[in-house]
Amino acid sequence: MHGSTPIRASRTVNKSHANFYRAFHDYFVTHLPSSSLHPDSRSSSGPHHQLPRSASKPHTPGEGPSPAPLLHGARDTTVVRIPLRSAKHHFGVSVSRGTRPYNEDTYQAGVIEVPAFAKPRPLNLTRAPANSPLEAFRAKQQEEQANGSGNGEGTSAESASGDPQVFYFGVFDGHGGSECSDYLREMLHETIEETAKKYDLMSTLQRNTQEAAKGAAMSSKDAEKDTAGSAENSASDVLSDLQIAKASTLQNNLVQAWKTTVGGYFRRFRPSAFASPPEKPTILTILSHAFLQADLSFILAQLRLSKYDVDPVRSDAPLNANDSLYSPTHFPSSDPQQKKPFKGGSTASIVLLSTPTPTPFWHPSTPSTLYTAHCGDTRILLSQVSDGAAVPLTTDHHPSTPSESDRLRRWAASFVTDSFGEERMSGLANTRAFGDMGSKRMGVSAEPEIRRLDLNPSQYAFMVLVSDGVTGSVSDQEIVDIVKESKTPEVGAREVVGFANEVSVEGDNATALVVRLGGWERRSEGGGGGMGTKEAREWKRTEAADPRGRRT
Template structure:
């Protein structure tokens, strides 16, 4: 026991107060057990596709059984032609080489070091709470339709270009790539949960909303709402079941108000466009508002998926027993008899006690309008970023070489976050490092953090959509605050510019951040190659803009006299 009897009494009173909140959350979580739509609970885990599928021209390594009997590499020199991608007048004996099918190849992203790189270090911490995910997600395309000049059909009998191209999915759309980085605090339970399940909720939400592709025509021969090539307006409204969407959104908001209350009593998500709108049955025209009421945007899909994922995690933790209040006088509460010490959930998060920590998240989705992969110099693509917390995403401009931040830190010092939470958070304090905190938390938006949900800590994502022209950007960087809190954005970009591959760039960023840091936080960096990768040194000063300052920081970090300062 500690201190005087008055101090011991204060500890017991504070612990009992927490127990009342814990039991209230447990009762609400139990009452919401059957309120969650079953079609949004992943019952059977699907294997995540951490690889992409591409077409490669057949070669001697991947021979085509329908080709000529003689090997191609033994053709006479006079009958061979350069591999230029398009062969206009090839010899008759060489014609089977042009017409034969390409080979479908699976390439794991972790092995595609020239396209993607990831590296992580725990620093001086006892364990690493950072996680990440990369692969292909089962989602309809959300890219803008390309100009007609890029989609015009070739003349009959004209061979296709001999270039590598992505494989279409089962729905006929090009693959949608998914990159996510998660920074846990208080433990790795929440960040691991997001790594394993967040993409599942995005896929299930798109299926429940009946999201249709922005590239394909509907049964009437028309494009989905807003996806007409002549329309350049954003966001793009895609086809969906408006009546079903309105029902699911109302249930989600109601569950948040019932389970948590507080901040969520007047909570209306920014991208929920179907709440409060009357949806007419199909077949009844609505004039100019018909397109808006029947469609759904990919931003609405992501916001719903983020909030649904957080609700599942919070309700699962609230239904667990908190061991702290059980130790106060070994009291037996009536709730333990009524509801039991555990609550059956569809998600097994591990552990019998409540996890009070949380995690930040930054997710990047890339969709292309054609089968050409997004890293091709001639390929346009659509980038969608959904962000919660202080993980960070950067783009490198090919023309200027400058770092372009896409996300902002959700901290109490942010004017937007401060004004959003002033009426709920009564305790904004400044710690010894000069950082403003709210109830001990540095992030005002995060997954988990059960005890801080009532005062406004939520997983409402900050969503940005960027239409990337061919080779407009060189690469994409996703990083945790262990990197962004130590290095400047331009320093991170310049380090990647000097690397030969994205994999080497991710390693160099983590190594440099670990070397010069004074805090020793977990550091994780993901680098994704884009169309302008080969020209990454051409814009501005290349990597020379911060080279001198980086060398000075490295010398200062390795100075043996540094420890005496």
């Protein structure tokens, strides 16, 4: 009986652990032809066509003795889940602790449940006549080709809300420890999902569909039903007013919580995304609220722990005094008295990608909408297909940045310059970060800098998210050129981190996350591939290999 207790405890902990991670999907759902799942007859399980690989061939609509296969020529598809981190041709990441004793960088990648925010496709008001089933099938084929979903590649499935999947990528660089970056990795996407539900965020795609259907109905009905349409408009206006009032309450409560909890700078600040008077909430409002809410939750947790610092008995107890490994006969406890407050923090840079159709964002003919939310000095870069240039989507939040200098000198405090000539605020290099509760009153904030970008089909080759362990020694264009020379995003991420470790002087933690976009196959066309910075990179390698050259 005594020996079975740890087993039951282990099962209980594992069950709660699984429930905790169930909200986030680190895979994407896609439709694949059933015949492509197991192309060999020796497959032991799953649907397959019982043909050897030599006898299998791609499906070609129109083959057969009659047009009948055309009518039923759509290939039988199966919904499959593909782990994003295993899809090396779509996503790659590399993490290195450098010469530091611990790795404080973390990352996250997956799919989150929020309404789509992609720019809807223009409405097609013409309808081609279908005089026969064959013409109807051909018209459907043309429509699929125009939407980018009929080119033989798998198309992503819809999310639970009926919208195409929204992809989420993030890089978090902790300082003073990894507690805050680990918290953001597991909780920031969940906070975004919860905030979208609180604000009753609407999908841009469903709204567009409803308006199109309503317009078509209005044009075909007589004047007698215009009255019903006016009543529907009035009901929609009332709903919009209620939504705006709810958003105003949520925003005021959040700002008031910051004022009463922290004070100082937050008694005067007003997030720029929170319009006054409030407007109908968008994804911009959701991201701003989620960042500030996640930071507030983390700060409140540390403040609750700080009152136990003065207890000399608890402070002398071992850190694992209540851990299951230290005492395996009882359950682990989440008692905050057994922990100490974390006074460090973390930067954060995240990307949300949404498409107007179920076709995934990496398809060459699919447009998409991208939102970046960022605080700190982790960077997000795009590689432009036309000229191969690196397009930065973020700016480092340092005291020397003009926008940050103006913000803090007006609403907060002044800066100091360290012995290396770098401006710092309360000893921090970043003026925006999560955590750092000792500097919150001085103006260090997690208010994100948000940017929206509509990506045309194959306009950009790939996207890179990097921590300052990479950008501290490698320029933006060098990062992009290194990835251009790589065969897959995974290889590109590994090469970027490897080069950063090779030429770095400080040996900081380095993280690179590479995401394939629609123009990946054309990444070497503009700017001569990676040749633009090849000589500069070779010089950095030569200089790093010479220890005497680093003497100052």
